[in-house]
Amino acid sequence: MDIALILSAVIAVIIILVGLGIYNDIIARHNGVQRAWSDVLVYERQKTKVLDQLQKVLADFMVFESSLLEKITGLRSAINALPAGANGNALTNVETASREVMGGLRIAFEAYPDLKASEAANNMMREIAEQQENVGAAITIYNRNVELFNNAIEMFPGSVVNGLFNKKIRVTPFSDTEASQGFSYTPNA
Template identity: 45%
Template sequence: MNTTLIVVLAAIAVAAGVVVIHNGIVSRRNAVRRAWADVLAYERQKQQTLPKLEELVGSYQEYERGLLTSVTQLRESLGRLGAQPDGIALAQAERASAELLKSLRIAVEAYPELQAAGALRDLMAQLVDLQKEVTAALTIFSRNVELYNTGLEVFPASLVNAAVTRAQPVEPFTDPRAASAFDYRPRL
């Protein structure tokens, strides 16, 4: 074979490899965006349920003023979630969700004689189900972030990313409060 042909074939192979790696990075980035959109969709569903809860709890403010405050704080936290992945804002929203669910359980147990207790239980069940969906969506999001970030760091993708794609890693979702409950810390 002649040297020119070998060089041309090698250049074509390298170019094809760069295209495949670049497309892989873009594909994984889009998977992260899609997974984040799923997290937001479930959080938004929670946000749409909250006005009903606010109205119900608002009518019984004298019984549970703190519950209304928790609902309002959750709505504000959910409102700060944007189109770009933001683990810190999401962690704040998840803390507010946990506080609200805790407050709801206390309110339902403390005031079973309220006529609104049945409606409150239904809304609480909706929020619990939505929280389960958020948890599942977060699991998928975290896995996609892991695949994406790993794809940026491994060789030769790291070279292609540095030269062509220039994508930035995505900050994974973390929950410092949950992590503080564990004594074990992996050495990385």
């Protein structure tokens, strides 16, 4: 009988330790998602700083391209309106506005190549493109962290531990519907 009691105690300790490990893993993955989202916000806000400088340079262009200023202002507002909490859906408007601004800038520079500000503006466009690449990389990392977190809270035994203790909810990854419309392939569900 002493062996059965000792064996039961060892099994109970193992179950508790495994449960604590799963609980801590869920918390760590949730924190990873929040950190990755913060990185996306940092890159978007860095892009805002470059846009502020670009806005000054584009004052020379405003005679030719008044709508571009509105698009840049709208993009800055969209970036500043991103929530502090992880939300892949909120990033859709910002990425669409970024594409519109970049397209408008390319058209403006091609139409008016002799403007004195064009070289500075071209340098800033390269900086914005680099910032946009950073945002893309941060989104990739964010979506990977979201996948790992969602798997941790939805798959057994993490779903049991999460249901009993953490009560964390599924996080929405970022998806670009505009980009996905260009593909005819869809994975089998």
